[in-house]
Amino acid sequence: MKKMLNEFKTFINKGNVLDMAIGVIIAGAFGKITTSVVNDILMPIIGAIFGGSSLQDALNITLKPAVLDEAGEVVKEANVLGIGNLITYIIDFIIVAFICFLIVKAFNKAKEKAEAKKKAEEEAAAAKAAAEEAAKPKEPTAEELLKEIRDLLAKK
Numbered sequence: 001m002k003k004m005l006n007e008f009k010t011f012i013n014k015g016n017v018l019d020m021a022i023g024v025i026i027a028g029a030f031g032k033i034t035t036s037v038v039n040d041i042l043m044p045i046i047g048a049i050f051g052g053s054s055l056q057d058a059l060n061i062t063l064k065p066a067v068l069d070e071a072g073e074v075v076k077e078a079n080v081l082g083i084g085n086l087i088t089y090i091i092d093f094i095i096v097a098f099i100c101f102l103i104v105k106a107f108n109k110a111k112e113k114a115e116a117k118k119k120a121e122e123e124a125a126a127a128k129a130a131a132e133e134a135a136k137p138k139e140p141t142a143e144e145l146l147k148e149i150r151d152l153l154a155k156k
Contacts, residue, residue: 030096031096034092034095034099035092037095038088038091038095039088039092042091043088043091047084060080060081060084061083062078062079062080065078066078
């Protein structure tokens with residue numbers, strides 16, 4: 001039991017878990033924003049085009065109408081196909097997916113720029129090191145030293 005608790009503690013203390021938790025919280029808030037955009041802005045416009053107050057009301061198909069009593073109160077709810085709701089959720093999904101696509105695309109572009117910059121810096125450092133190596137005076141090889149000694153002895 002103690003081993004499992006230690007493993008859990010190690011797991012929780014990793015930075016990825018915190019990042020993931022923050023991502024889930026932000027995604028939930030972002031989902032509420034996109035749902036509001038779809039339900040409160042887009043769907044009323046689309047619903048007005050189709051003749052209802054919203055798309056959910058305009059495109060729903062009533063299979064069995066509600067049963068009312070003499071007082072006009074609903075005794076049995078209507079049986080309705082929620083095609084408008086389905087279309088609303090599909091539009092909501094497409095908006096979220098498109099925005100996620102844009103975020104990933106921007107992240108990848110920034111990552112490519114950072115990698116290109118890093119590669120350019122590495123190439124510049126390698127070129128600088130090569131230039132410094134080329135600028136250093138070369139030490140003669142053993143063969144060159146022996147030839148020089150031979151030439152000096154031949155002059156005597």
